[in-house]
Amino acid sequence: xxxxxxxxxxxLLFSNVLKVGKNDQYSTIKAAVAxxxxxxxxxxxxxxxxxxxxxxxxxxxxxxxxxxxxxxQMKYEILSFxxxxxxxxxxxxxNSGEDExxxxxxxxxxxxxxxxxxxxxxxxxxxxxYIQRGYRCLIQNNKITSKRATSQERSGDGIHAWVxxxxxxxxxxxEGHKDGIYLEKVVNSYxxxxxxxxxxxxxxxxxxxxxxxxxxxxFDDNNAGVAVMYSNNVGxxxxxxxxxxxxxxxxxxxxxxSFSKIKHNRFQNNTxxxxxxxxxxxxxxxxxxxxxxxxxxxxSNCMENKIINxxxxxxVFDVSTTGSMTMNDFKKNYWDKxxxxxxxxxxxxxxxxxxxxxxxxxxxxxPAVMLLFRTFFxxxxxxxxxIIPSLTPENFVDQQPLMQKIKI
Numbered sequence: 001x002x003x004x005x006x007x008x009x010x011x012l013l014f015s016n017v018l019k020v021g022k023n024d025q026y027s028t029i030k031a032a033v034a035x036x037x038x039x040x041x042x043x044x045x046x047x048x049x050x051x052x053x054x055x056x057x058x059x060x061x062x063x064x065x066x067x068x069x070x071x072x073q074m075k076y077e078i079l080s081f082x083x084x085x086x087x088x089x090x091x092x093x094x095n096s097g098e099d100e101x102x103x104x105x106x107x108x109x110x111x112x113x114x115x116x117x118x119x120x121x122x123x124x125x126x127x128x129x130y131i132q133r134g135y136r137c138l139i140q141n142n143k144i145t146s147k148r149a150t151s152q153e154r155s156g157d158g159i160h161a162w163v164x165x166x167x168x169x170x171x172x173x174x175e176g177h178k179d180g181i182y183l184e185k186v187v188n189s190y191x192x193x194x195x196x197x198x199x200x201x202x203x204x205x206x207x208x209x210x211x212x213x214x215x216x217x218x219f220d221d222n223n224a225g226v227a228v229m230y231s232n233n234v235g236x237x238x239x240x241x242x243x244x245x246x247x248x249x250x251x252x253x254x255x256x257x258s259f260s261k262i263k264h265n266r267f268q269n270n271t272x273x274x275x276x277x278x279x280x281x282x283x284x285x286x287x288x289x290x291x292x293x294x295x296x297x298x299x300s301n302c303m304e305n306k307i308i309n310x311x312x313x314x315x316v317f318d319v320s321t322t323g324s325m326t327m328n329d330f331k332k333n334y335w336d337k338x339x340x341x342x343x344x345x346x347x348x349x350x351x352x353x354x355x356x357x358x359x360x361x362x363x364x365x366x367p368a369v370m371l372l373f374r375t376f377f378x379x380x381x382x383x384x385x386x387i388i389p390s391l392t393p394e395n396f397v398d399q400q401p402l403m404q405k406i407k408i
Contacts, residue, residue: 021045029054029062029070036060044068044091055080064090067121072096077104078125081112088117096125103156105130109137117142124148127156128177134164139172146176152200157182161189169194179205180222187211195220202227202253206234214239219251225270229255236262244270251292254279261285264408267292273315276302285309286408294320294360303327311405312336317360321396330355330398334405342403353401 018032018040019025026032030051032042038058046066053076056062062079069092072078076097079088088107096106105127109115113135120142122128128144131137139159149155158174161167162184170192174180180196183189184207191214196203203219204226206212213235219225225241227250228234234257241251251270252262256278263285267273272294276282279302287310289295295315296307300323307328312318313336332348333355340351 015039015041018042019045022047033060033062052076053080054078055082056086057082059083059085061087062089062091063087064092064120067092069094072106072125074098077102077106077108079107081107081109081115084113084115086112086115088115089119092121092123094123094125096127098126098154098156100153103127103130103160105156105160108132109134112137116140122146122158125156127160128158128174129160130156131159131161131164131167134161134167136166137164138168138170140168140170142172144172144174144177149176149178149200152178155200157205158196158199161186165189168192173197174203175199179203180219181205183207183209183212185209189213190215192216194218197221199223205229206231210234213237218242219244221245222249224250224253226251227253227255228257228260229253231257232259234260236260237264239265241265241267241273242269246271250275253277254282257282262287266290266408267295272297275299276305278302280304282306283308286406287311288313288408289318290314293317297321298328299323305329306331308332309402309406310334311408312355313405317357319355319396320360321356330396332400332402333398334402335398338401338403340401347403349401349403353398354396355398356396 018036020029020032028051029044029049033056036042041061044064046068048069048071050071050073070078072095074095078093078096093106097104106122106125108130111133116138118140122144124146144158155178157179158177159181164186165188167189172194175197177199178201180199180203182205186209189212193216195218197220199222202224203222206228208230210232216238218240221243225244244251249271251267251273254276258280261283266288268290270292273289273292275297277299282305284307290313292315295312295318298321305328308331311334335353338349338353340349343350
């Protein structure tokens, strides 16, 4: 196995360890990088290092011992990866420069392949990690936070990647940036078990990013949890979308996407759990919608979506739409507002359920009507609509509502 490994990485045969510290061989990281050869490891002892920009143009490992601090002094891109197979571990990286044109990151990868950034702390940076044209890079176990952002325009993203392939982004904590994680033209990548909180725009953001998967992440108290835009074939499973409250906040925003699956997710305490706009051929399967303002808002340009085996519990409105007709399929969902019966005991309601209430249609067209919420007048409206349907589309119906909550 070792021979096989050396066949692809022959420089490891002659690798050395260089030490940086007050009483060590090198007093600066830059000097050690300049002296290093491909495959060498640089050990950096604890201390504060203010060296401007450190550019790495060879495959080396940079390992911090005792959490050394790399301080960008609010001026510099602190580390630049300009080669493949670079490893960065064990550092605290703070105070990067800021530039809205150059997009300065604390660490930036330029066409870097097979590189790893793990177990680092990023604080008070513009962009945390910026990846351009990366391939098979691993970003994991980092804590990336910032308190310097005063607006979306004056802030970068925690992890920003564009035109990249096969990135693995795992177990990171990200807070206080514009987007927690932003993927633009990124394909075949895996976002797993990250915690993205209190970011100014989105916890996770896809743009023109196809064939990606995100699993078991938590998006808590962002302006919107996740936005998936202009993308196809995105897998979304096992995620928590929680506490995304605000006038125009969402747990999940879907804009012009197709051929994707949303399974086993939990949407709780969001203004709107999911907003769908221009969405086609999506499967919503076994998700929990609980304690949201709206469970699903479906624009009239959405079609051929399947909403099957989901729980809708204690939402103000389970579903609303801007259109007069629907071409989406609701089937075998549990609705806590269902008042039907099950005489044959097959656990499926004998009477179809219409999840779209007349009151939600009126609110969609005139938000001021919300003032009548929880009044006798609203109850009367909805009960009248059930007896004599007039405004709500007849085909907006679950023909087989479940009598019991589904186990997600």
